[in-house]
Amino acid sequence: MPKGVPESVPDDGLTTRQRRTQPITAVHTGPGKGKSTAAFGMALRAWNQGWSVGVFQFVKSAKWKVGEENALRVLGASGEGGTVDWHKMGSGWSWIQRSAEQEMTSEEAAKEGWEQVKRDLAAETYRFYVLDEFTYPMHWGWIDPDEVVAVLKDRPGSQHVVITGRYAPEALTEVADLVTEMTKVKHPMDAGRKGQRGIEW
Template sequence: MQIETPPTVKPYEKPEGERRGLILVNTGEGKGKSTAAFGLALRAHGRGKPVRIYQFMKVPTARFGEHRMFEQLGLPIIGLGDGFSWKSQDLEQSGQLARDGWQQARAAILSGEFFLVVLDEITYPLIYGWLALDEVLQTLRDRPKHVHVMLTGRRCPAEIVEMADTVTEMTKIKHAFNAGIPAQRGIED
């Protein structure tokens, strides 16, 4: 490790642009895409901003740690799917759930009622062809000026990356699962 001298002068100028709703993307093969999106939702909720969270791959009855905590805060996560594709009993039904769920999420984005709408794991129904990319892009273009939208998932389509204001790619350097360690409740649930 190399020791650095802390900066004593602000390393940037304050932006002069207009504040507006942003399109944010967390993508990549590394861990932390949803976790970071949930942190953003907590930040907005903590400021008294209205937030809506949709999970495209989780079932409506999911009870992971984030669901339990967000419910306690009065900010439930809305599960729109039936689990990951390898767990599905009917992939056509999975696609229909994604399409139905998208209509809910789309309505929330276009309503202007929410400061932030999180579309967790939306890249999967897009890359599986269950959702029309053009419709998602059009909704992002048509959203009210103040609405922020956070999209997460691996292999985010290039068209969304191009449109987005902020894109973070999570890169896996090392993961415990690859060393044979199972997922840990409270860390990866």
Template sequence: MPPQGQPEQVPDDGLSTRQRRDRPLLIVHTGDGKGKSTAAFGLALRGWAQGWPVGVFQFVKSAKWRIGEEQALGVLGAAEQGGTVAWHKMGSGWSWLQGRVDPHGDPAAAAAEGWAQIRRDLAAETYRLYVLDEMTYPLDWGWLDVDEVVTTLRERPGRQHVVVTGRRAPAALLDAADLVTEMTKVRHPMDTGQKGQRGIEW
């Protein structure tokens, strides 16, 4: 059911309800269950419907797994109504580097390039909603500096919402987040030999 709009407590932070309502959120979807990225892309639908510029950054090697979402958000971003969608993926070389780097090169360097662009976009307030898809992995693997990422996200200007997805989100990121949801696997068809299938897994 939708929340009824009654907060459990009113904070003593000197802000009006409106100021709190408009507070930019740092959201994390983590855990071993399904739905972390899927829910982030669902959130992108809401941002698009608000007319927001939405930026998606995919930190995955294979570009295969989000083709449905990319196609859908591409159609939406090009529609006459709603906001815009910029889709960037690491697997094929980041779009702003296209042709200038080897897409099959060092993945740690590619992750760092992706984060550097996000940092520039946050400073420039390029988007209202950022989907940082599976960015927990380069954090977990030490390819990105957790403290630097968390500080940059905490100190981002304006009213930019950020959603980070992936397993094993670092504690410092969870501490900094306004909203954390853990997706827990209760039952999955792969447990009984089912393979991933079209339209469900990608």
């Protein structure tokens, strides 16, 4: 239970108010469950603040996130809280023609997603970003972690970014403000049980 009491006060010349609006970079990594789920849970708070939320799903299969996607769409359209845009690879990034994306390799599609994230960060399109499974294109060498770090460091305004996925590159976790590792202690699939509707997606 966080109590909101910092363990020390930094000598950074900032006021508490300035520190409270500093942009946060968060990384959810590790082999356990809950990396994306916790990111979407954070998006609920952002929505509740009236912030614009942009989700970029760097994963081909959308099946596993359909519950969160529907929920955030309903919230974004509710007239309360902030707006929600949900962009996903594989079923077609929203800003390019589906037919164009179908001719792309996964690597090209992932790079195209990152290009759009860069454009949105430069334009301050959203206040809160979920870059879901974004560690994988970095891990696979498709997107340079050093470039990601440089873009995040230079982003204007107070835009918060949460990145999820296993194998978070060290360059990224070094600059992140908040890094949580989810460890798998026990999982029903280990006991031969299959994924369940409502639980896994």
